Amino acid sequence: MxxxxxxxxxxxxxxxxxxxxxxxxxxxxxxxxxxTALIKQKIRLFQEAFSRHSALNWQIAYASKAFSTLAMIQLAGDFGLSLDVVSGGELYTALKAGFPPERIHFHGNNKSADELARALDAKIGTVIVDNFSELSMLEQMCAARGQKIEILLRITPGVEAHTHEFIMTGHDDTKFGFNLDNGMAERAVFLALHSEHLILKGLHCHIGSQIFETEGFIRAIRALFSHMNEWEHHMHFRMKVLNVGGGFGIKYTSKDHPLPIGRFIDVIADTIEDECARHSLCIPEVWIEPGRSIVGExxxxxxxxxxxxxxxxxxxxxxxxxxxxxxxxxxxxxxxxxxxxxxxxxxxxxxxxxxxxxxxxxxxxxxxxxxxxxxxxxxxxxxxxxxxxxxxxxxxxxxxxxxxxxxxxxxxxxxxxxxxxxxxxxxxxxxxxxxxxxxx
Missing domain, CATH: 2.40.37.10 (Lyase, Ornithine Decarboxylase; Chain A, domain 1)
Incomplete structure (x- = not known):
């Protein structure tokens, strides 16, 4: 039950x-x-977990791919969540639901020109750029419009979550993101910083779904911070936002033993604070993207x-x-x-x-x-x-x-x-x- x-x-x-x-x-x-009472309870658990970390600014974006309807998007908006969309259809649903566009984050490994145009027309808050083709296309579109947009770069940290191979997304052999260890991520940071129309706010990573342990998040955060000190000094890139994605596991059957939501948030927050102290870096705003863990059960x-x-x-x-x-x-x-x-x-x-x-x-x-x-x-x-x-x-x-x-x-x-x-x-x-x- x-x-x-x-x-x-x-x-x-x-x-x-x-x-x-x-x-x-x-x-x-x-x-x-x-x-819906359980959906509201899950949202409050995330919010309460973050509220215990007074040194952090944070943002919770509902990953709408888990369940996207007008009513669900409105419910997420009523609780002050941001929204993660991955297609023109999800974006259209969000806008039709009256969701504040400035709280919309647009994901996807193959955003079309039409989808990006719709996002720019709506003046959404953030585009999470997934590859060099998108980085170039978005820059050209913004230049033609005389428009600027805030972006995060999706980074593949080379971390494998312990989950089904079809829903692992943080390892090197994946279609998503700029790989960290082969120089792709550093090149993307350089290009974004030198863009006239793209405002690089920070980095994003997502290591997988239905995750029952915290080690993957710790390793991914540490992998990103291992490069941040060098990037800040050599490229003057100060990460203002770190989005660590979602993937928090839920209990489908009696054999599943997921961690409490607060445990994930505590580990993520503590690891980021520790890494910032170790590298003498400012603490970024922390974003997460729960979907399944809000609506699944x-x-x-x-x-x-x-x-x-x-x-x-x-x-x-x-x-x-x-x-x-x-x-x-x-x-x-x-x-x-x-x-x-x-x-x-x-x-x-x-x-x-x-x-x-x-x-x-x-x-x-x-x-x-x-x-x-x-x-x-x-x-x-x-x-x-x-x-x-x-x-x-x-x-x-x-x-x-x-x-x-x-x-x-x-x-x-x-x-x-x-x-x-x-x-x-x-x-x-x-x-x-x-x-x-x-x-x-």
Missing amino acids: HGTQTIGKNGHLYIGGSDAVRLAEKFGTPLYVYD AGTTLYTLGSSKTIPGIREFISIDGGMTDNIRPALYQANYEAICANRADEPAEKKVTIAGKCCETGDVLIKDAFVPESCKMGDILAVFCTGAYGYSMASHYNRLPNPAVVFVEDGEASIVVRRETYEDLIRNDVPLRTFSSRQ
Whole structure:
């Protein structure tokens, strides 16, 4: 159980005071349900952790790629967060949500000229420059406009986080950033400092996702500071901002043991302060980019159980009305989840089954070893926990399945924030070869 999840006297799962079974009946399944009280709690934990470090100025940017909708962006804005966007679409969503553009940070390893133009038009706060091509293009665009923009340089520190290889981003062999040890980063700093239109505020690094230890952050910060003393003296570069990214791990299953949020922040803050003292440097403003750790545990996906298949001596499959189209993570990098039967939440879950999706793929398996009550049957509601990050945002239309609805719940009230797609939505942008008129 996470956040405000409880089991009612009727044996049903309740999320944010709302009966999950009633939510499924009202809004249909699959259904993404977000406990907004838990989202707010996670944000406050980050803010409280930083507030303990009085010597630091800091900024928390919600990494919107984890879950980006108008309602979520507005919620982040209400709590004073900044916003990390990685595409023109995420930028468009942020601006339509009324998010203050000066608090928007634009990431991405292949920003197009159109995307950068939109960012410049909106006068966003910061562009995190990822490569030499972007550095040159942004300078030329700003020169043509007579405009200046604050930037950070994304640095690859050569640090490997202990996580899945698909979500490691700090090691040398990655598409992201300027490598530190081969001179790319130093060259980028030199070029940015000599630009007439780019204002180099500092550096950014991100070592990976779903991280359960602090050593990677310590090593990355130390690697950056090992060059800062030389850069300040030889190139007169004073780092005013250090963005150490995000990637703070969450508890998907009982086997996960993430560190408290405050532990990550304390280690990051203490390491930066120690390195500044050791190198006689001014303490920069510290930025972080949590996404999953704000919304991941707040999300629960509801499904309706369908057909089943028993293979004697091997396993029993139970299929759901969703799958890899609404949660690609298990198929993409073997992510693990836990679930309960929402309408039988008070019954012992002793039967081991495999929860299969409905897509036409053998690999569409959501949970390989799930435990459900013996009485579980077709039509029951399955609740899969901790789906708040990278479920909705990575959803697809494979097999022409419409995307689910999204509901926010708090204090027993449920609000629809994304409508369920219809079949008509699926073909809205299709252009037929010929007009088809059906015969009656």
